[in-house]
Amino acid sequence: MAYSEKVIDHYQNPKNVGTLDKASKSVGTGLVGAPECGDVMRLQIEVDDATGVITDAKFKTFGCGSAIASSSLATEWLKGKSVDEALKVDNMDFVEELNLPPVKIHCSVLAEDAIKAAINDYRTKNGMEAIKFEESVVH
Amino acid sequence: MLKLPIYLDNNATTPMDPRVLEAMIPYFMQNFGNAASRNHPFGWQAEEAVDYAREQVAKLIGADPKEIIFTSGATEADNLGIKGVFEMYASKGNHIITATTEHKAVLDTCKHIEKLGGEVTYLPVNAEGLIDLKELEAAMRPTTILVAIMYANNEIGTIQPVKEISAIARRHGALVFSDATQAVGKIPVDVNKDGIDLMAFTAHKMYGPKGVGALYVRRKNPRVKVTAQMDGGGHERGMRSGTLNVPGIVGFGKACEICMLDMEADNKRIIKLRDKLESALMLLEEAYINGSVAHRLPHVTNISFKHVEGEGLLMGFNKNIALSSGSACTSASLEPSYVLKALGLGDDLAHSSLRFGLSRFTTEEEIDYTVKAISETVIKLREMSPLWEMYKEGIDLSTIEWAAH
Numbered sequence: 001m002a003y004s005e006k007v008i009d010h011y012q013n014p015k016n017v018g019t020l021d022k023a024s025k026s027v028g029t030g031l032v033g034a035p036e037c038g039d040v041m042r043l044q045i046e047v048d049d050a051t052g053v054i055t056d057a058k059f060k061t062f063g064c065g066s067a068i069a070s071s072s073l074a075t076e077w078l079k080g081k082s083v084d085e086a087l088k089v090d091n092m093d094f095v096e097e098l099n100l101p102p103v104k105i106h107c108s109v110l111a112e113d114a115i116k117a118a119i120n121d122y123r124t125k126n127g128m129e130a131i132k133f134e135e136s137v138v139h
Numbered sequence: 140m141l142k143l144p145i146y147l148d149n150n151a152t153t154p155m156d157p158r159v160l161e162a163m164i165p166y167f168m169q170n171f172g173n174a175a176s177r178n179h180p181f182g183w184q185a186e187e188a189v190d191y192a193r194e195q196v197a198k199l200i201g202a203d204p205k206e207i208i209f210t211s212g213a214t215e216a217d218n219l220g221i222k223g224v225f226e227m228y229a230s231k232g233n234h235i236i237t238a239t240t241e242h243k244a245v246l247d248t249c250k251h252i253e254k255l256g257g258e259v260t261y262l263p264v265n266a267e268g269l270i271d272l273k274e275l276e277a278a279m280r281p282t283t284i285l286v287a288i289m290y291a292n293n294e295i296g297t298i299q300p301v302k303e304i305s306a307i308a309r310r311h312g313a314l315v316f317s318d319a320t321q322a323v324g325k326i327p328v329d330v331n332k333d334g335i336d337l338m339a340f341t342a343h344k345m346y347g348p349k350g351v352g353a354l355y356v357r358r359k360n361p362r363v364k365v366t367a368q369m370d371g372g373g374h375e376r377g378m379r380s381g382t383l384n385v386p387g388i389v390g391f392g393k394a395c396e397i398c399m400l401d402m403e404a405d406n407k408r409i410i411k412l413r414d415k416l417e418s419a420l421m422l423l424e425e426a427y428i429n430g431s432v433a434h435r436l437p438h439v440t441n442i443s444f445k446h447v448e449g450e451g452l453l454m455g456f457n458k459n460i461a462l463s464s465g466s467a468c469t470s471a472s473l474e475p476s477y478v479l480k481a482l483g484l485g486d487d488l489a490h491s492s493l494r495f496g497l498s499r500f501t502t503e504e505e506i507d508y509t510v511k512a513i514s515e516t517v518i519k520l521r522e523m524s525p526l527w528e529m530y531k532e533g534i535d536l537s538t539i540e541w542a543a544h
Contacts (some may be wrong), residue, residue, distance in 0.1 A: 003454065011454055017523050035487035035526060036542030037468060038448055038475065042525035060525040064450035064466070068523065 003065055009105055010069035015076050016029035018058040020044040028122025030114040039063030039107065041071050045086070047122055054078045054086060059114075066104040069093045070111035079116065083122070087131070089115055108132035144507045148461045149344075149496035150293050150321060150439060154388070156346040156499075162393035163348065166386035174383045175374060185385045187454040192194065192392025194352055198339065199395040200319075201329035208354045208375045213320040216339030216354035217244040219379060222314050223365025224285050225252050228314075232282030236313075238262045238270050239481045240297075241289050244339075245318050249287070267431035268297035268481050275304060279311040282526055288340075290319035290328065294465065294494055295430025296439030298322065305334030314363060320344055320352075324398035325436055325536070326406075330355055331400075336363050342387065346499065346538070347394030351387035353380070405499045410437045412506050413497050417442070420508040423517055429479055429492060438497040441465070441479075443488040444517045446526040452493065455516030460509055465492035487526075487536075 003011075005014065020027045033040040035036050039062065046056040055073035061068050073094060078086050094108035120130040166188060174189045176182025193204040210216045227234065237249050240259045249259045260278045270288060272419045276282065286308040291298045305315040316337040322328050323338075324345025330338060332449040341352035356378065357363045364378075371380025417440045420426055425445035444452065449466030465476030466489075475489035484492075493513070529536060 008454075011451075014523060019528065021528075031525065035490070035536060036485070036541070038450075038486075038490040040525055040541070060523055062446060062524040062526045063448045065454040067448075068451060110445060 006098050007065055007069040007100075010067040010072040010098075012067060014059075014072040016056075016058050016072065016079075017060060019060065020056065020058050025049075025125050026122075027059055028118040028120070028125065030117025030119075030121060032113045032117055033063070033110050035062065039067045039110055041067065041110050042075060043071060043111075043118045045083075045118045045122060047083060049126070052082050052084070054081050054083065061099055063107065063110075064104075066098065066100055066107040067110060069098055069109075070100075070107045071114065073097060074111045074115060075114045083119055086119060140471055141502075141508055143459045145460045145509060147495050147497060147501070147505075147509060147517055148463050149498040149501075150296075150494065151463065151496070151497050152343045152349065153346045154500060155343075156394065158397055159347055159351045159393045161392045163386045163390040166389050168377070170385075172385070174368065175268060175372065185383075188389050189387060192388045195396045199328075199399050200323060200340075200353050200355060201331050203358060205375055205376075205502060206330075206355055206358050208356055208378050209383055209391075210339075210352045210354055210379055211350055211384070212352035213242075213339045213341035214244040214352075214380075216341070216352050217242070217253050217318055218248050219368050220337040220339055220354050220356075221245065221248045221285065222368055223378070224314060224316065224363075225255070225257055226366035227364050228284040230290075232280070233286045234258045234260070234280050234282040235287060236260045236262060236275065236278050236283060237287040237288070237415060238264060238299075240264050240268055240292055240294075240478045241287070242293055242318055242320070243290065245287055249417055262288075264297075266480050267434070268295050268429075268482055269291055269431060269434065270299060270304070272300065272303050272307060276307050279307065279313065282309075283313045283474070285314050285316055286319070287316040290317045290322035291326070291436050292430065292478060293321050294476060295441045295482070296321070297430040297438035298326070298434045298436065300430055300434075301333045301335065305336075308390065309334060321436060321439075324395065325403070325438060326493065327402070330357070336361070337365070342391035345394050345398050348387050348390040351358035351384050351391045353391070359458045401499065405519055406437045409497050409499065409501065412501055412503060413438060413495070415438055415503070416440065416495060416497075416506045416510060420513060423514060427488065429482060429488075439495065441492055441494045443479075443484070443492040445491055446524045446530055447487060447520045448490050451520055452491075452513075454518055455520065456512040460512060462492045465494065466490045 022029045030043045055080040059071040061071040091108040091112040170184045172181030173183035174185040197204040314336040336357040338355040343349040414534040427443045429441040449464030479489040
């Protein structure tokens with residue numbers, strides 16, 4: 001299977017690989033996927049408490065090139081967005097931007113799930129209720 | 140001079156040896172006759188060439204030329220051997236014993252037989268990929284007509300104790316079938332010493348052309364027969380109809396002859412290179428060899444690099460190195476390798492595996508390049524892997540509740 005140029009670029013030059021302090025109140029961490037399934041994504045966001053804007057985002061991913069590219073792209077998209085805007089990122093946005101083939105759609109779903117999980121972690125840490133999302137079905 | 144890309148996927152297929160191509164060329168345009176044409180020189184020439192190739196093929200496995208049935212490849216030979224015995228010996232019984240790590244051409248054929256009312260026992264394997272002879276003995280029934288165990292595995296290279304298997308099968312009056320696709324031409328295989336009654340193998344795994352293989356069918360002690368699976372002109376002693384692929388068969392014969400002559404020298408060199416590759420890669424942390432190290436094909440190694448996913452790993456160098464992985468992502472089914480899972484490997488390790496298959500054309504330079512490229516990619520991806528970070532922090536990954544999906 002041939003990868004799109006954008007997937008290859010993110011794989012070769014991943015953006016924002018790293019770790020934020022998960023104990024910090026302004027950091028939200030989302031860990032999704034499972035080693036048994038072949039992909040685990042950890043996405044972290046740092047939120048400015050006053051403005052609600054995501055000031056930093058980092059990822060680490062165990063998975064195929066498309067999973068790495070999706071998480072790298074997610075960190076790029078999240079930086080500078082408000083938390084509310086970040087909630088609107090949809091898995092199909094990844095599919096379109098990275099030209100993911102049908103067998104790789106689960107990578108995009110995982111990236112969307114990781115964003116939501118990170119936001120919920122941030123919310124619960126700061127006394128807000130976790131948002132209930134519909135279960136994603138594509139896996 | 141190092142030439143890229145490097146080919147290390149020789150369990151999938153091998154390049155053809157130039158000597159094989161040379162032998163085949165006259166049989167496309169000059170000597171194009173049908174080997175079944177009995178009344179003119181074109182047919183005689185073709186038949187003569189096929190007879191010669193049949194001898195070359197038979198010699199490599201210690202068989203009589205009359206025991207070689209040419210087919211389109213190993214998949215067809217697997218189908219013909221297993222289904223052919225099931226139909227031919229229906230009055231004797233309907234039970235077949237095989238193993239969980241067999242190739243799909245055997246497993247799916249056995250599943251087909253179950254649909255036809257046959258009974259199949261799938262023996263498990265141990266962590267090295269070997270079946271347990273006591274379990275085989277215990278699985279034998281009065282109705283067992285066939286024991287179908289592969290000679291060597293395509294993913295991990297583990298060689299089964301074929302002689303011991305056939306001794307047990309024979310004692311219980313069952314025939315022995317072996318899919319020897321990965322073994323013939325690579326290690327000495329002798330159907331008489333090994334006690335094999337039917338054996339499938341193919342040319343393109345031993346530097347011959349694609350599209351031609353053979354089923355060995357024993358003619359003496361006991362005389363074995365299979366029911367044809369294709370109707371037609373009754374070629375190959377009625378067991379496999381269809382005009383013979385003369386150039387392919389000529390190439391197959393030549394490939395067998397070369398393997399016979401060069402096997403020992405080739406293997407000396409290949410084992411050295413394989414061991415160099417393996418020991419260099421095992422210097423990486425958390426690297427594990429899959430399958431038996433003691434009972435293994437000389438040109439194969441299968442290694443898991445924990446906390447790195449196989450397809451992601453391949454992507455780091457697959458423009459320059461051709462390899463395959465047991466990762467789900469490289470298969471159409473999105474399931475990790477059933478062979479590795481049968482060894483008892485967790486899905487995580489199965490996802491992290493690479494299969495290396497060397498050939499007589501592999502060079503030391505290629506191995507050095509491969510070691511460097513893979514080591515660098517493993518290290519880079521581990522820096523990107525949340526699992527590696529957790530492992531380094533001393534977190535037991537099995538205690539984490541992963542979101543099921």
